Amino acid sequence: MYNNTQHTFTSHDGTALFYQHWENPNLKKNRKKKAIILFHRGHEHSGRMAHLVEELNLPDFDFFAWDARGHGNSPGERGDAPSFSACVQDIQYFVQHLQSNYNIQSENIAIVAQSVGAVLAATWVHDYAPKIRALCLASPAFDIKLYVPFAKPGLTLMSKLGGNFFINSYVKAKMLTHDQERAKSYDTDPKIARAISVRMLLGLYAASARIVDDAQNIFVPTQILSSGSDFVVQQKPQRDFYQKLPHPLKEFHVLDGFYHDTLGEKDRKIATDKIHRFITQCFSRPYAAPNLLHADKIGPSCAVAENLSSTLPKHSLKHAFWEATKKNLKLGSLFSKGLKIGEDTGYDSGSTLDFVYRNTSESKNPIGKIIDRQYLNAIGWRGIRVRKQNIEHMLTQYATKLKNSQQALRIMDIAAGHGRYILDAVAQLPEQADSILLRDYSPINVQAGQEMIQQRGLAHIAQFIEADAFNTQSLAAVEPKPTLAVVSGLYELFSDNDLLRNSLAGLSQAIESNGYLIYTGQIWHPQQEFIARALTSHREGDAWVMRLRSQAEMDALVEQAGFKKVDQVIDEFGIFTVSVAQKI
Template sequence: MHNNNQHTFKTHDGTELFYQHWRSTASKSKTRKAILLFHRGHEHSGRMAHLVEELQLPEFDFFAWDARGHGESPGERGDAPSFSACVKDIQYFVQHIQQRYNIDSKNIAVVAQSVGAVMAATWVHDYAPKIRALCLASPAFDIKLYVPFAKPGLSVLSQLKGNFFINSYVKAKMLTHDKERAQSYGTDPKIARAISVRMLLGLYAASKRIVDDAQNIYVPTQVLSSGSDFVVHQKPQWDFYQKLPHPHKEFHILDGFYHDTLGEKQRGIALQKIRRFIVQCFAKPYQAPNVLHADKIGASCAVAENLSAALPPKSIRQSFWALTKKNLKIGSLLSQGLKIGEETGYDSGSTLDFVYRNQAESANPIGKIIDRQYLNAIGWRGIRVRKQNIEALLNKYAKVLLEQGKALKIMDIAAGHGRYILDAAAQLPQRPASILLRDYSPVNVKAGQALIAERGLQDIAQFAEADAFNAESLAHVEPKPNLAVVSGLYELFNDNDLLRQSLQGLSQAVEDEGYLIYTGQIWHPQQEFIARALTSHRAGNAWVMRLRSQAEMDALVEEAGFQKIDQCIDDFGIFTVSVAKKLKSKP
């Protein structure tokens, strides 16, 4: 029923990853449908091949990759640059399938197991793909490490020794009752028992984040949990499932099943559930999640509302945060970084420029120590990665425009001091025809104009004082850009109506088939600390962030007439940078 072929695709860092494609010979529809299979840790695509026929879905194409460091794909066995690099590999794999085989993401379902299931769930959370169904078999959200204090011990050792490898304790007979499959596991030369510590710790970090934030996964999801699993804990799987917001979700406990759920002796029970779930998810046309009003109702709205509320007077929590704020005030007498934050707001353009410079600038030794600790906060590290991702994507799509023979016209609607745009422009193969920087703050405009002069760009660059939420002003900018940037702005405002005004103006400003680079903040481990202790640039009010899911941010951009085509995210899972293409205006 399926013809098998083997191929490679080029992922985000140029690495060629191996995959198998089983093309349907039964489908008579012009609209092709696909199921993507993601294997367990240590294994490879060949270990999933039996599912192609056993799932009894002949009208679907099947695709299965070898994750980097596994099977036929390159890389040291059991290792990768990071867990998030593997998640980004999925994004490029899906883009490859869409482009090469003309299969829309809305006609794709995912079946993933163990570590592969965590990767797939992280991808769906972080990149918000428009897929039809997600089936997760025994997701490895929490591996059973039987040595006490194993996780903190591995973390300490990795800091002392760097990356190293540990071998899996799992024997084949602990994975499946299927003796033939267990025997093949023991003799398969492509199976690697080792896993790198950075991948293992990355798996744990991503798992905790995704389980905690599963309310932002807007895809029909089925979770299959093995009832006698020696490898992973069941509770996080249940916690994950309970938070899923989609009405079409299922949780099944498979009594007596070991960890290799899809390779168990009685796997037909699991496969029947997967087959039914996928068929039902394809029974009706794809329906996008309704997230455009998440600022007014829902989980993120409730969290921001709670963080905005005053704590009970003289409560322990109120006293703790009052002391924290006082310590920041005292620290600002010594630290240049804290001083800028206290005076201009921790979300101001001046603070951002200090974070980008990444230098301990205080005059005294204690202040320098405080500066360095401050700059090493996870949020600021993520901000600096965001800058790198903006520069990389700006460079990538500037080259696309230049290769099309178009004059490059860049605009940033809330540029702060403009440092990251000017840094990115300096890396381009040729100078842009124009750079228009805008910001509401006279302080930022003055600093930005000085940077333009310092770099000798007065002939092509200008910096104007303007409101990024004034649709009329944006709509009439000159020259009209074909590469617009909005970075670190929308995250500061909870109200989606404000974003609509800005995006409406941008939609009218950007030339047809031009690009919009926009940022998002989908998660933050210090959300309460920021809300309770840090002040905003807006009249010194508390800096209360409402985190927007990637699905919500993409929906707002799409509503304005753009289509997302690319995305990056930092290894911490905090800041995304996306690219959308302006659709042609209707005549």
């Protein structure tokens, strides 16, 4: 019934990954295409999902399935990848490829994913906030049963001491399915990769913990099929994940007696019938984007920030703990230059960020140097430096697009801090910008930035002025109109979406048509309470309480202002996103 063709797409690092396409030749060629994307289990490949193309009985859909890097026909050492997050980014590039090459809109896409593939898909939906129609997860591997006591901490320690290494799966085919033919094919398939790298396994655990904890920020209709007799993964995290999902269209099914290979079980028609019904019903109504424009006023992120802003009971253990933590930071600031900058100017100030970007122990004494290094190695600051690299990459990519289309390259950063990250990014451009306008509210930052412009010999094209990033009129009046604007690390500091609306409205008026906006987000942070309870902000020494915006919320605000999101990257920790939107 279907025509099957095989292809490759180029992912974020230039790697060509293999995928298959099944198309029903009886469908009209001018129809609005709908697609099911299949993601295979760990160790396997797209061929192990091919039976679902017929069995799901969805003839109006095109089907696509990839071989994840390190699997099947895709390159890379078997069972390995640069990181788990690199594979999630592969999904983003895969879907972008399908959208552009097959003219498929995101809201006409549904995902069917199993085991490790299900965790990859769920992480992608959480981190990149695609506007897809349905997400069907079969036995998501949020927590693998390792059976060996202290296996995870042991593997973590061994990887730190000896680097990456491989372990072989203990899972036998008879533990995966009651279907004897499928079990036999698993044992004889030369493309099955039985080993998995420790960095991929630990990355899977880290991403799973984050996604299960933050599942309230997945705004897609979701169906979970949980195998009732699964020897491979735990069921509890699957239930925890399901309970936190906010979308009203969600289902959790326990398939009694099923082993881990849910979609390859002997009685898998029970599972495929449920998927068929769920996807059919999700497509029976028009796509509706989640309403997140007022998430600052009501909802989980608002409640968390409100709780972290509240004063703790004076005689409680928590109050005593955080007071002691703040005193330790003040004591440390007597030795550490990094902590001194944070205590004096705020841990979210431009001066602090400039120190983080320099990434050097600058204290004069040995104790201070040790504190500086520990401070700079905090996961948040590591993520900040990756964000800087991602901004540089995106700015280079979209500046080149503008130049290639014969448009002027006029860059504006509305809250540049000292300007180091944007000037570093500009230095990497293949062609010099026509103009660079840096703005910031702080006279200290403006003075430091002006000096940096002079030092780098950019005074003939660059200027740094004192200005308010939330003043709509001030932004709208910028001349000449920028073609590439950057907002980095600003919106994350302010909970109020009205402030962002003011800023984005000004940017929408300022940026030329078809110009680009690069904007950052902070969708999750493992140290949110520590930051709120112990660190001070640049705003008159107030506590630095962050309200974490989901990527879906941030994208909705940008879209409301008249932009269309076209690209995104995220650090490997799942904290900071860098997105690109085009003015429509």
